[in-house]
Amino acid sequence: MSQSNIEARRHVQVLPERVGNVAGSEFPGHYPGEDHSWNLEKFKKNLVTSVQRLTPSTVEFDLVGVDASIANALRRVMIAEVPTIAIEEIYVWNNTSIMQDEVLCHRVGLVPLKVDPRSLKYRPSSHAQPHETDTIVFDLQVRCDKIPGVDPKVEKDPKKLYYDSNVFTGMMKWQPSGDQGKKYKGKAPKPVDEDILLVKLRPGQQVDLHCFARKGVGADHAKFSPVATASYRILPQITLRGPIPLEHQEKFQKCFPPGVIELKKDEQGEQQVVVANARKDTVSREVLRHPEFQDLVQLSRIRDHFIFSVESVGQYQPEELVPEAIKILLSKITAVEEGLDKLFSADAQVA
């Protein structure tokens, strides 16, 4: 098998009206005379992980050399199974705002909390007593009043007329219990953002909430998901099959997002079309709509090259999310292995 044909297997074809060669076929027995059985050494050699960009909230990295099922498992775990802390139960002692108790509580429940999820345990059961190792308590007590001496006939701005007419997440006060004061010294639990508007009040109205935050996973409720988004796309590739005529070069360039195609002078001093950065392509397939380009270009994607983009909500540092996801996948594997041990030890006892 020639090298180019093996390379072509990595390509998912992007055709005008369909995609081709979508699923990987590198399994034992598929290609005569080739060994595609699992080989850790080969995998290690082919695997490339390269972080591309890191900001306080996002990480972008390339994962090359794995199957889509592995990349997808990572993505799914980050979204649905990496735990965080969120408010689960609320005692509404008082709420005279115009917002109904349940609506206000729902809003409070969605607030992302800056608490290291690794510092708390899961609640043993839904009936268990709250414990300092599995519950964090917040109080939200706000009352709106008139600011004395401001004439409402002249001043219309509620901020200048009233105290605390807006209830923000920053007004939630953590109530340490037991050893929590020591445990969270210097990193007191608080909302990730302190400027989220929860409800608006008018003079005489008040809210008094007693909130219990617990550890949970996104599979239970999206408020527990630690990622604003975790997604991947597959690296696009643009193959030029022949020179683009000079009169069509600019039109060709305009078929792609800026930065994908560049016009450069070759050694003979003639202007040529070159693919500068296929990564920026959105694979809109615009170029395939023009008959003059149809035989000159081939669009494809590299099947095992995943470009991940992970945005953290704030409970975790963005770069921590992938290792956390891997930890959880490993614990799933261990759980199944233990299940197998138990299954066959039970079998042995019966026999």
Next chain:
Amino acid sequence: MAEEEAPTQSTSRLDNPGTLLQSVSTSLTHEKITILPGYEPDYSACTFCLWQEDHTLGNALRWIIMKDPDVEFCGYTAPHPSEPKIHIRIQMYDNHSAVDCLRKGLSNLRDLLTTVDASYKSSLDSGNYIKENDVDVRAVVDNTLRERGFAVEGDDERMDTTS
């Protein structure tokens, strides 16, 4: 580690108050893994039922098991969306044991993930990537508003404090 925090093994960490999972399984406890009826006595063809697993593990496990040359067939299904379980079917050539194959698959998957983890961490440690701040969305919006001649909240207050 996560395992010691999770409640009990059979009900798993997903068993939180208010989950759909609870309404389905109420007080029943389930084994993590069982073998469905109809398996070959020598285990050369089995369908395993994994409780509280989904496509996350199912598809990854299916792929790694298909990488085993002794496997004739491997496939998985999530039989019903309201039952938190998957079925994995493994058929082996030459009367090999599907149970051993599953164990091997799990251990291979562990190796794979450990490799990815190490590779990711070394890339992160290399520091060879763009480090930048997030876009300050509020500042961008405020600037656009100012450019278009709209009042920006907070501007007058700032002026008050400076004057």
